[in-house]
Amino acid sequence: MEEKKLRDCLVAKTDGKAEPDNILIAGGIRITVIFPNLIRVECGNEKSFCDDATQSVWFRNHGKVDFTFEITKTKIIIKTEKAEFCINKKNGTAVYAKIGDMVSSCDNGENLKGTARTLDRSRGAVPLKDGVISRDGAAVFDDSKSLIMCDDGEVRPRKAKERDIYVFAYGTDYIGAVNALYKITGEVPLVPRFALGNWWSRYKAYTQSEYQNLMLEFKKRDIPLTVATVDMDWHWVDIKKQFPQSGYGKKRPAFWSDGWTGYSWNTELFPDYRGFLKFLHEQGLKVTLNLHPALGIRSFENCYNxxxxxxxxDPAEKKPVNFDITDPQFVNTYFDKAHHPYEDEGVDFWWIDWQQGTKSKLPGLDPLWALNHYHYLDRQRSGKRPLILSRYAGIGSHRYPLGFSGDTVMTWRALDFQPYFTSTASNxxxxxxxxxxxxHCFGKHDDEMYVRWVQFGTFSPIMRLHSNQDPLSGKEPWNYGWDAEMTAERYLRLRHELIPYLYSMNYRTHKFGRALCEPLxxxxxxxxxAYKCRNGYMFGS
Structure with a gap:
């Protein structure tokens, strides 16, 4: 039986305790001045005040900040060289923030928004969560529900409930506000160079020879690719047919089935999967495989014993190894037995396609956040730059690139929303x-829409062609009319030519906190x- 302690590589390095000279306590309120334009406000009591890092905020000590304060019966006023903050002494809410001539009510009423968990099956716009910038000069980030990060790598509930907010009072210095966020949550990692090229992805049950021939066809047509994605049919999907004695193969809620989770290559489709991975690497491609881990590791899997x-x-009893991301013993086993062997054979990174809700055995812990966190940390063991592809799980998710926006519907409205959605996420x-x-789905074959989407993809953070198995939805350029084909090919080649520039912008994001796609x-x-032109954005420097 494995030791019930997370591997060292799964323990993040954090520094949650703030500079003591920056802290003011007044009754049940504790205020930490992190920067002249950023304060933290906790409302509870001395036992509930939290010095630990949280899921979102990892670093609070950035040196001494000079400030003055005034305490009255109802409020606490903090003044720094850059801003003035007024806090309700009773409940810890921010009453106002002053930045120069700007006065903010700190209610996020003019917040310029951030992003959303997913665009799954959306035919257009979706509501966005708040960001850390606001037109009235100050934005509030509420971290009250965030769990704490422990020295052993696990996350646990706080000792007691408290209000825990951060007030970003940067006026119109939007870049400064976002950079302050990076300083307390962690920098954006460098992504590997290969991620910046063209990706091929399709939800289709390819055979090994079909996929290999498709990659050769792209090469023959001089359409460069850098990433080959294999959706969930890399593993056994028809469980009832393939493993009739297992008792699995049931339909489940929300259109998913027992076959979504799998860790054994489908040898009917991929009779020589090691040779398949070798072939893709010989073509200069990196490989990612799709994961739906919700059903754990079951008795028919190769790695089950x-x-x-x-x-x-006891393997003889064939009881499933249930998915439990809150159990360090399971987390270690999950990586050691189900993932590391395939990584050693040539899988470069994983596409974590979690769609099974936000609850786990630990109240408040979203399995999506934990999967992103542990997968990214685990991949660092290779000594190479880690990468995952997964949905957004809240503030701090930038530490785990890349973001997968979900199963996009093939409509003009969906395309129309994506430029705004992409650049606004910078907030x-x-x-x-x-x-x-x-x-991905529920649309129609439309040459112009395809070309416009490819053009947008060329000037997006990641260029990943994708569709479902519908014969009319394939994203091969030659699947469209001559004009559309030639235009799409030209832009795909342009994307590849842009890789050196994109890599420089990748470094700019990592080092200076500037997004590739920023709002005007x-x-x-x-x-x-600049605020009304929602679909316009700055691409690079």
Whole structure:
């Protein structure tokens, strides 16, 4: 039985305790001045005040900040060289913030928004969560529900409930606000160079020879690719047919089935999967496989015996190794037995396609956040730059690139929303969205829409062609009319030519906190048109 402690590589390095000289306590209120334009406000009592890092905020000590304060019966006023903050002494809410001539009510009423968990099956716009910038000069980030990060790598509930907010009072210095967010949550990692090229992805049950021939066809047509994605049919999907004695193969809620989760290559489709991976690498491609881990590791999987033993189960009893991301023993087994062997054979990174809700055995812990966090940390063991592809799980998710925006519907309205959605995510520090370029489902074959989507993808953070298995939805350029084909090919080649520039912008994001795609108002905060032109954005420097 494996040791019930997370591997060292799964323990993040954090520094949650703030500079003591920056802290003011007044009754049940504790205020930490982190920067002249950023304060933290906790409302509770001395036992509930939290010095630990949280899921979102990892670093609070950035040196001493000079400030003055005034305490009255009803409020606490903090003044720094850059801003003035007024806090309700009773409940810890922010009453106002002053930045120069700007006065903010700190209610996020004019918040310029951030991003959303997913665009799954959306035919257009979706509501966005708040970001850390606001037109009235100050934005509030509420971290009250965030769990704490422990020294052993696990997350646990806070000792007691408290209000825990951060007030970003940067006026129209939007770039400064986002950079402050990075300083307290962690920088955006460098993404590998290969991620910046063209990706092929399709939800289709390819055979090994079909996929290999498709890659050769792209090469023959001089359409460069850098990433080959294999959707969930890389593993066994028809469980009832393939493993009739297992008792699995049931339909489940929300259109998913027992076959979504799998860790054994489908040898009917991929008779020589090691040779398949070798072939893709010889073509200069990196490989990612799709994961739906919700159903754990079951008795028909190749890795089951070892996984069961590691969990203290008798393999002969064929009891499943249930998915439990709150159990360090399971987390270790999950990586050691189900993922590391395939990584050693050539899988470069994983596409974590979690769609099974936000609840786990630990109240408040979203499995999506935990999967993103642990998968990214685990991949660092290779010594290479880690990468995952997964949905957004809240403030701090920029630490785990890339973002998968979900199953996009093939409509003009969906395409129309994506430029705004992509650049606006910068407002919460999330810079690496990857969309289903061309759309995934529920649309129609449309040459012009396809070309426009490819053009947008060329000037997006990630260029990932994707569709479902519908014969009319394939995103091969030659699947469209001559004009559309030639235009799409030209833009795909342009994307590849842009890789050196994109890599420089990748470094700029990592080092200076500047997104590849930024809203126009970052550089033109006084221009009303910059706010109204939602689909316009700055691409690079």
């Amino acid at each position: 070892e996984a069961a033993k590691a969990m203290g189960l 919460c520090g999330y810079t690496w969205w990857s969309h289903d370029i061309g759309g 108002y970052y550089n033109n905060p006084e221009c009303e048109g």
